[in-house]
Amino acid sequence: MEELNRALFLLxxxxxxxxxxxxxxxxxxxxxxxxxxxxxxxxxxxRAGDGARKGLLQASAAVLVALLVNQLIGLVWQHPRPFMIGxxxxxxxxxxxxxxxxxxxxxxxxxxxxxxxxxxxxLAGLALAALGLPVAWARIYLGVHFPLDMLGAMAVxxxxxxxxxxxxxxxxxxxxxxxxxxxxxxxAPLIRRGWACA
Numbered sequence: 001m002e003e004l005n006r007a008l009f010l011l012x013x014x015x016x017x018x019x020x021x022x023x024x025x026x027x028x029x030x031x032x033x034x035x036x037x038x039x040x041x042x043x044x045x046x047r048a049g050d051g052a053r054k055g056l057l058q059a060s061a062a063v064l065v066a067l068l069v070n071q072l073i074g075l076v077w078q079h080p081r082p083f084m085i086g087x088x089x090x091x092x093x094x095x096x097x098x099x100x101x102x103x104x105x106x107x108x109x110x111x112x113x114x115x116x117x118x119x120x121x122x123l124a125g126l127a128l129a130a131l132g133l134p135v136a137w138a139r140i141y142l143g144v145h146f147p148l149d150m151l152g153a154m155a156v157x158x159x160x161x162x163x164x165x166x167x168x169x170x171x172x173x174x175x176x177x178x179x180x181x182x183x184x185x186x187x188a189p190l191i192r193r194g195w196a197c198a
Contacts, residue, residue, distance in 0.1 A: 066160035090143035101152030
């Protein structure tokens with residue numbers, strides 16, 4: 001399996017001197033596309049009702065569970081990144097920690113899978129799930145992840161989204177009123193002006 005993982009990595013990894021256009025595209029997806037999640041959360045929270053807001057809290061819970069699982073995996077099994085073993089070419093500065101699973105993609109797909117399970121947020125979930133594909137490619141292309149790191153991220157994200165969808169409903173119901181009070185205090189000027197929903 002590791003031989004296949006390395007072979008697929010070398011197939012997708014950028015050459016030593018890649019063209020500027022694919023390098024710029026990969027850098028965008030690998031580093032900056034993830035910021036669509038917090039900015040999207042803020043935009044939806046400011047304009048949506050209770051149902052969508054609770055859905056965002058559930059997705060946030062899925063992210064926390066998924067990243068915790070990733071940390072536990074990293075403690076139990078350290079898998080080096082390609083540049084740590086001198087494999088391929090690296091075009092993105094990254095700390096030399098365990099590569100499996102990809103935290104970047106785990107976060108993105110935990111949100112995507114959680115939203116996909118919620119009818120009113122399904123379209124956003126589908127868009128984020130699709131966004132995960134170029135993000136996965138970019139992080140392999142730039143030399144910081146192996147292909148199996150992405151499959152691991154998918155598995156962890158799916159498990160976390162499923163667990164939070166089935167087990168965290170009561171917790172979300174308890175947390176939501178507290179979150180709503182804090183939001184209304186912090187964003188009172190925007191709410192008064194009609195720029196944000198109460």
